[in-house]
Amino acid sequence: MVTERGLQVLRAIVQDFVDTREPVGSKAIVERHAFGVSAATIRNDMALLEDEELIIAPHTSSGRVPTDKGYRVFVDHLAELRPLSAAQRSAIVSFLDDSGDLDDLLGRTVRALTRLTGQVAMVQYPSFATANVTHVELVSLGGGRMLVVVVTDTGRVTQRMAFSREEPTESDLAQLRSRIGGLVVGHSVRDASERLATILSGSSPAAGGVDAMAQPILRVLAEELEEFRQDRLVMAGAATLARRESDFRGSIYPLLEAIEEQVTLLRLMSEMVADEQGLSASIGRENEPFGLTEASVLVSDYDAPASGARVGLLGPTRMDYPSNLAAVRAVAHYLTRMLEEDENSR
Known part of the structure; x- marks a missing residue:
């Protein structure tokens, strides 16, 4: 005792x-x-x-x-977290305020967090399986190249190139937009992805109407929507592990491998139980099932329009827990606010 x-x-x-x-x-x-x-x-x-x-x-x-x-x-037994200074809070706001789309915002989030803490920063993409597809745009770039743009009601925007053996006319593009929009716009990402998979497999009555020009577009669109459904992380600060290698008793290779593959970190983050403040820490040997016995992982929940997700830090067990937990919580708070403001502005 x-x-x-x-x-x-x-x-x-x-x-x-x-x-x-x-x-x-x-x-x-x-x-x-x-x-x-x-x-x-x-x-x-x-x-x-x-x-x-x-x-x-x-x-x-x-x-x-x-x-x-x-x-x-x-x-x-932390009585309280070490509060961020006014300068640190101002830096977070100014760094995130100038962001564009969601990809840019999450990229800025991890860069801000690693600058604040000197640790590896990571943020989990919200799950977009329940988001709705609001728009599909096709832009001809010449030479049979078409830019496929997908927009969801959560603000996610992606662009991918599709290639056709035939050069589409403006009339072709208009018809393609109408046909493809009718297949996916207004449907959830999950439903739209499943509809396209069925059509491309040839098991749908609509498959017979997929011509040579539409097929590469549908294939690219299906790949994009399937990626929307996958959990993934945005990360920054991996180089800090090399600078702090002396804080690890053994090799930092398991951490580098986890950063590269992401699956381990996603599993670990998903299994961590948050406290009433939305914070959680997994320390040292508590991470043994994930092969990260020399690391600590700190996470905080943040809210996105489609779902919740987590932002966090990965580093050695010898870290400034009060400051790092406060930084994770503050960045999660600002990220939630930015996403809410973006949602309300639409």
Whole structure:
């Protein structure tokens, strides 16, 4: 059972170790923190924390460092998050305010978050399976090339190139827009994707009406709508792992692999249980099922018109949890606000 002063000593050890990278001893705690007790008393408190496996001595006769369990207790007993400064909040707003479409907004979000924290930042795309297709535009670029533009009611806009052996006339384009719009516009992404898959497979009565000019457009459109349905992440700051490699006891390769493949991180983020503030932390060995035992992941929920999703950080267990959690929460708040304003402006 950890006493209240024991928790304060643990907090001091975590804070000093994060700040200095050096093991923390009882003398340093007495000098840096106003406990009003002797170093001998602090040593007794540290011995109890060590018995609880919350701190450990990395070397003989050294100070102590937090264990993964110690970081967990520290995070669970955070009285409050370290508030962002006015300058930091202003930087978030100004950085996100100039964004264009959703892709740009999410890209700016992760770049802002990694600048604030020095960690790998990630944001999950909202699920667009229930979004509705509002417009499909076709633009002839010559040489049989056609730009296919898809717009949904959530503000998602994508552009892909389709190639036809025949050069479409303006009359051809008008007919294609009308036919293809009739297939997908006004339908959810899920329904539209399934309709196109059925037509392209040849199992729909409408398949007989798909000519050589329409087929490549439908194929590109089907691929785009299927991608809308897939969970994916936007990430920034992977280079910070190399700069902080000394904070990892082993190789950073599992983290780099998780960043590249994304599936592991998406699973982990989806399984993390948020508190009443929409925040969650998964620390060290808690990530063992995902192969990320030397990393911590912090996430916050944000709201999008079509669904909710998460924004978060990935980094070593030795991180500034109060500041990083506050940054994740603040960025999630502003991202929600931007998406709501964009939705209301339509």
